[in-house]
Amino acid sequence: MPQTLIVLMESAVIGALIGFGASAGVARMFHAPKVQGMGAFRTLGELNACENDPIAHFSFGFGFFFNAWASAVGAGALTGDVDHRIVPHWAAALSMAKNRNLAETLHNPRRMAFCGAGVGMVLISVLNTSAASVPGSLQKVAAEVLGPASEWLINPVMPIIFWMAAIDAGRRTGGWGTVLGGLAHVVMGNAVPGIVLGIVVGKALDDLGRTRLTRVLVGAVIALFVISGILRGVDLQLLEQMKVHVPDWLAQFHKTTGTTPTD
Amino acid sequence: MSHAETGAAAAPGPEGGAGSGGGTGTAKAKAEAKSGGGKVPGEGSFWLSERAFPLFVATLAAGIFAGTHLYYVYNTGAFNEVAVTALLKAGMDGGSYGAAAAFGAGFLFARIIEGPMVGILDIGGSLQTGVGIGIPAMLLAGGITAPLEHFWLALPTGAVLGLAIGWLVLAIRRVTVNSSGGTSTFGADVMMGAGNSAGRYLGPLVIIAAATASIPVGLGSTLGALLFYWWKKPLTGGAILGAMLFGLFFPITGK
Numbered sequence: 273m274p275q276t277l278i279v280l281m282e283s284a285v286i287g288a289l290i291g292f293g294a295s296a297g298v299a300r301m302f303h304a305p306k307v308q309g310m311g312a313f314r315t316l317g318e319l320n321a322c323e324n325d326p327i328a329h330f331s332f333g334f335g336f337f338f339n340a341w342a343s344a345v346g347a348g349a350l351t352g353d354v355d356h357r358i359v360p361h362w363a364a365a366l367s368m369a370k371n372r373n374l375a376e377t378l379h380n381p382r383r384m385a386f387c388g389a390g391v392g393m394v395l396i397s398v399l400n401t402s403a404a405s406v407p408g409s410l411q412k413v414a415a416e417v418l419g420p421a422s423e424w425l426i427n428p429v430m431p432i433i434f435w436m437a438a439i440d441a442g443r444r445t446g447g448w449g450t451v452l453g454g455l456a457h458v459v460m461g462n463a464v465p466g467i468v469l470g471i472v473v474g475k476a477l478d479d480l481g482r483t484r485l486t487r488v489l490v491g492a493v494i495a496l497f498v499i500s501g502i503l504r505g506v507d508l509q510l511l512e513q514m515k516v517h518v519p520d521w522l523a524q525f526h527k528t529t530g531t532t533p534t535d
Numbered sequence: 536m537s538h539a540e541t542g543a544a545a546a547p548g549p550e551g552g553a554g555s556g557g558g559t560g561t562a563k564a565k566a567e568a569k570s571g572g573g574k575v576p577g578e579g580s581f582w583l584s585e586r587a588f589p590l591f592v593a594t595l596a597a598g599i600f601a602g603t604h605l606y607y608v609y610n611t612g613a614f615n616e617v618a619v620t621a622l623l624k625a626g627m628d629g630g631s632y633g634a635a636a637a638f639g640a641g642f643l644f645a646r647i648i649e650g651p652m653v654g655i656l657d658i659g660g661s662l663q664t665g666v667g668i669g670i671p672a673m674l675l676a677g678g679i680t681a682p683l684e685h686f687w688l689a690l691p692t693g694a695v696l697g698l699a700i701g702w703l704v705l706a707i708r709r710v711t712v713n714s715s716g717g718t719s720t721f722g723a724d725v726m727m728g729a730g731n732s733a734g735r736y737l738g739p740l741v742i743i744a745a746a747t748a749s750i751p752v753g754l755g756s757t758l759g760a761l762l763f764y765w766w767k768k769p770l771t772g773g774a775i776l777g778a779m780l781f782g783l784f785f786p787i788t789g790k
Contacts, residue, residue: 279609282686286598286605289690290614293595293697294658300583300591305654308588308708310595312657339772346775348611349620350602352659355595381582385591392598396612403611413752413782418775421737421744422618429736430618437729445722456641461634462622465641468726472645475722485710489648496644504633 276401283400284393291392294355295363296385299378315356319364324372326365333361337395344403346414347422350396358395363388431463438471445474452493459501469493505533589701595658596697597690599667604682604689607671614663618737623668632676639669645726647700651708656700666696738770745778748787755781 297310298319322328336353343351367387368377377383431453438449449470456466473493476486501507505526511518526532576582598614605612606620607627613620619638626632643665650656671683682692742760746753759777760770 275609279605279611282601282605283612285686285690286601286612289594289598289601293591293593293598296582296587296591297595297656297658300588301655303583307583307654308585308651308656308704309654310588310591310650310656310658312659313653313655316655335768335772338776339769342772342775342779343617344611346779347617347620348606348609349613349615349617351616352614352663354614355599355658355663380576381587381591382576385582396602400605400609400612409786410779410783413748413779413787414775416748416787417741417745417752417756417778417782418617419621419744420747421740422616422621424740424744425618425733425737426622429740430733433733433736434726434729437725441722441725445725456637460637460641461631462638465638465645468641468645471722471725472648475725492644496641500637 280397280401283397287392287394287396288389289392290355290396291359291363291388291390292385294359294392295388296381298360298363298388299381299384302379311360312356315360318357319360319378322361324368324374326368329361329365329368333358333365341399341402343418344399345410347418348403350399354395354399359388359392360384362391362395366391426464427462431457431467434464434467434471438467438474441471442474442478444478445471448474448477452497455497459497459504459506466497469496509533585705588705589698592656592662592701592704593694593697596662596666596700597693599662600671600682600693600696601686601689603667603671604684604686607683614667616737619664619668623672626672626675632672635668635672636676637669639664639667639672641669643669643700647703648707649722649726650704656704661700662697666693666700670696735770738774741771741774741778745774748778749782749785751781751785752778752787755779 294311298315300307301309301311301316303309318332319329322332336351336357340351340353340358343349363384364378364387367380367383368374371377435449435453438453439446441449447470449467452466452470452473453463454466456469457463460466473486473490476489480486507522508518508526511522581587602612602614603623606623613623622635622638623632626635642660646657646661646665650661674680674682682688738760742753742756745756756774756778759773759775759780761773762777763773764770
């Protein structure tokens with residue numbers, strides 16, 4: 273079977289699945305907090321912003337479609353906007369094409385799920401097959417331009433953005449964000465996950481104080497750092513860089529578990 | 536922004552949607568109230584029930600995980616930003632999967648904790664980055680490639696992960712929200728603000744990278760970004776398309 277056909281068929285299945293799940297989750301967001309929804313706050317806000325107008329929903333999604341298409345062609349990444357913006361907005365536009373009643377369209381998980389499955393099936397097929405048939409010269413441009421740009425975004429731009437947000441969110445959050453951010457860059461190679469966890473811990477302590485819940489949270493975070501540190505052999509590197517002799521049992525432990533530092 | 540403000544700001548939308556009549560959108564609330572029964576699934580029906588939630592997470596997660604399978608085999612179809620997908624790519628190209636695994640797992644962990652507290656599970660962090668990047672990176676780092684190589688194995692793998700995440704979210708929801716009364720958003724507002732502004736930085740970064748790659752591509756990228764800015768579209772799309780259009784006529788030389 274030709275590769276494009278396989279990609280097309282798999283994309284249709286994938287599109288129907290993500291469209292079904294994402295659109296039902298988005299419709300459920302309008303019933304939160306009583307019902308557990310799925311989506312994002314920005315999606316909720318954007319859907320409310322073009323409320324009741326199928327044209328507005330369609331054109332909002334269309335703007336991001338171009339972005340997703342460019343990114344799919346360039347790097348094979350469909351962008352998070354597919355699930356967050358294009359599918360929900362186009363499903364909304366489709367579901368209210370004839371009926372403007374929000375309760376029966378955008379807020380109705382059943383109708384949104386089936387509209388979303390249809391939208392997803394077509395959308396993902398188009399995005400993936402057009403990307404597969406792109407000439408090599410274009411892919412080279414994309415790799416040379418998008419590659420460095422996304423590397424810079426991951427490090428150091430995104431860590432700085434999250435760090436500033438943590439620092440501006442209060443002393444406790446800023447403190448936890450700074451400590452876990454620095455440690456995360458040592459342990460995981462990127463500070464963002466650490467800062468995110470720092471914000472979660474800091475805000476939880478701010479809002480709830482020292483409860484059983486926050487103690488479990490702090491314990492889980494510390495365990496996560498210790499375990500991933502050991503798995504990546506950070507303890508060995510630390511001892512070596514401090515010019516301290518590595519005990520034989522520690523070196524042996526890392527050798528047998530295959531967790532010696534790779535880089 | 537304090538958490539109390541966010542709680543108040545987030546509440547009107549959902550409440551209006553639920554038909555309580557409070558907050559914004561009175562027309563919307565009226566429409567909800569009018570159609571209590573009939574063909575619309577109401578509160579307590581399957582489509583709005585707790586047990587349906589893991590199923591919706593499972594379908595979405597199955598699709599996203601299979602999307603990563605497409606990316607692993609055919610280099611297209613990953614449900615994430617270029618920047619995050621690049622983390623996985625680094626591992627696929629022979630480097631370390633550590634960054635992708637830690638980044639994805641960290642986000643998944645944070646979102647599963649946050650989701651039940653705020654009533655909305657963020658699909659970007661939990662599913663697209665967690666299930667789509669983090670878990671595949673962990674599998675690949677451990678030498679398990681089968682779920683990513685075969686489509687019919689990728690779908691059930693994603694579905695099982697989604698079911699587990701859905702159940703976990705509901706379990707945490709029962710323990711926390713119902714006991715502490717949902718008094719904390721766990722910094723969701725802070726992270727969402729940072730996450731949204733991060734996307735804005737990619738446009739200028741693309742133009743800088745394009746101008747570094749070659750002069751025609753740089754000029755094309757700048758022009759494309761300017762046009763998209765005038766048309767009130769996200770700068771990034773124009774910068775990428777402009778760079779590619781000029782790169783088609785003036786291929787990048789060297790290297």
